Amino acid sequence: MRLFLVDDHPVVRAGLVALLGGEDDIEIVGEAADGGEALRGIAARKPDVVLMDLQLGDGVDGVEVTRRIRELPSPPRVLVLTTYESDADIMRAVDAGATGYLLKACPPEELFQGIRAAARGETVLSAKVATRMIERMRDPGSALSAREVEILELLAGGAGNREIARRLFITEATVKTHLVHIYGKLGVDTRTAAVTAAVERRLIRLL
Amino acid sequence: MRLFLVDDHPVVRAGLVALLGGEDDIEIVGEAADGGEALRGIAARKPDVVLMDLQLGDGVDGVEVTRRIRELPSPPRVLVLTTYESDADIMRAVDAGATGYLLKACPPEELFQGIRAAARGETVLSAKVATRMIERMRDPGSALSAREVEILELLAGGAGNREIARRLFITEATVKTHLVHIYGKLGVDTRTAAVTAAVERRLIRLL
DNA sequence: CGGCGCGTCAACCGATCGGTTGACCGCCGT
DNA sequence: ACGGCGGTCAACCGATCGGTTGACGCGCCG
Known part of the structure; x- marks a missing residue:
């Protein structure tokens, strides 16, 4: 499976590369630190899944980038991997076409499975995120x-x-x-x- | 030089390990995901420098952990490595005894030099953080x-x-x-x- | 040494806010 | 047609807040 990383922190990108290097079925085909790089890189490398941070630093919002990616011809799945779990962020990301929402604090194994699930088109949510959503539904x-x-x-x-x-x-x-x-x-x-x-x-x- | 990592995100810890692995003079002697782990680990491994995130997830504040670390006998230098650059965070961290304040978005080279400078006891600030501080001084x-x-x-x-x-x-x-x-x-x-x-x-x- | 800024505390006053109860109207969906 | 919900208004009370004046100890700097 072809994976593309979007995160403005070099440290985080390096961490993902290191962690995912051990997974034989996952190949990282590109990285980007901001929205423009991401769109160009994804158009060129045609990944199956994009791992997307929502805080992109340069003032650009990851949600917007996600929306643009999903408007590409035969777009990749976008799996959001971010720090926070505000319900507004989650809703906006899902609304923009994200396939899932994981937290950076989640254990690596959850991340691996999430990426594979996203590639299969399944919706994937961190445990904390999922509880948040149903609490919201209930009221x-x-x-x-x-x-x-x-x-x-x-x-x-x-x-x-x-x-x-x-x-x-x-x-x-x-x-x-x-x-x-x-x-x-x-x-x-x-x-x-x-x-x-x-x-x-x-x-x-x-x- | 002996380095200890404190960050609640496995991804970030893996990223730091991967990035710093290429630097021969830096040896990572331990990691922790929260305050308690950090204090125990640091007491046991006696690092020269601690790389500290301020958002530790479990409700514990990295500033408090920093303060406790600096109260240890012959304490290591604490170099804050975090996402944000709010005046409040910076001031509180410095007040708690941090040797420096770097942003996760900074280029890896700045991080390497920062760690070495911290080990020498120098105060080290990210470019963006430094500008913020002098703006403060001016008025x-x-x-x-x-x-x-x-x-x-x-x-x-x-x-x-x-x-x-x-x-x-x-x-x-x-x-x-x-x-x-x-x-x-x-x-x-x-x-x-x-x-x-x-x-x-x-x-x-x-x- | 003498300021000066900072942090601490006290007492006081009027203005504002938080919370309650109760009421009326219009729109929408069953 | 009725009920429910959103929006509007009123009167009231205790609690809190905003602002003032005045005071003390401390550390820093010229």
Whole structure:
């Protein structure tokens, strides 16, 4: 099987090469440190599976690169191998066409099996990632409404209830009602915690 | 020179072993995936330099492990090798006694030279980290103190003044004093705005 | 030596926030 | 047509926060 590596850390690429060198059925046909290199290399080397990090450093998002790869003619499977397990990252990666989602902290054997499974077209998730997903399924009510996200964005800017009310043309009372709902859905109990929780889940974006 | 690796990712450890295997003057005498393993291993193997990741996964902070290592009798140098370059991480690591701070994204050659420099007791910083530090120096007025950053991090977690006080073993009054200073330096006037401002300036990192 | 910045603490005040209860309206799906 | 959900508003209370003033000890640097 032909494998292509995309990771901005030389150390990680070297580690994958070293680890996978012992697996006879896996051949590493190329590496890339950023999105452009990845797309060019993959078009040229025609791998079966791409191992993709989501944090590519140069500001490029691995999710976008994944999407572009999947738009190629007869595209390879893309297996995400990254550090974090935020549900937003997982959802976005799957949405972009990723075949699986593994964590860098997983034991090497899980990685080997995951790559082989991905090559067969199977969906593969790290244990921690899988539990996260089903927890999310179980409570679909935790999705924030558009209005609540709007409130959250102003919240992140440091606005007080009064200012949020003014900017959204509603009363302070309504803002407080929304906040209580947001707290409930995010599992927090202060405005500041709500902001960080929302950022972690990529519900809102800073800057 | 005797080197010890601390990183919770098997892939990264394998990568370091592979990369450093080509350097004749560097011998890897041990590895650890978490804080406890690290302290036991280092006490037993007596390395000259420890390569330390700050994100150790099991909830343990690499900074704390670094501090403990430096409290050992005739401690090894600790060279931090991690993914991020937030001011908070850098300052806390240096404060804990780290000899240097390198980024995983740095070219291997920089890593090799860094390890050798650390063994000689020199302070070594990645280029990006160094620029960050001098930018800080140029405008000391707006630079937050280590203590203030510590407060900011708890703030970002949604902690109230009381909880911050409890966790830092100081009184609520002191926390409020710090907050006023932080507001002044960041040019904001609420706690939530302080968090977003700090994140944007990469003074702290979420998650 | 004398500042100066940092970190610590105290007491106080008004403003704001967190949380609750209860209510009304409009839209959507069964 | 009815129920459910999202969005709106109100009034209330205790808890917390924001901001101020004033104070003390410490280490660093000129």
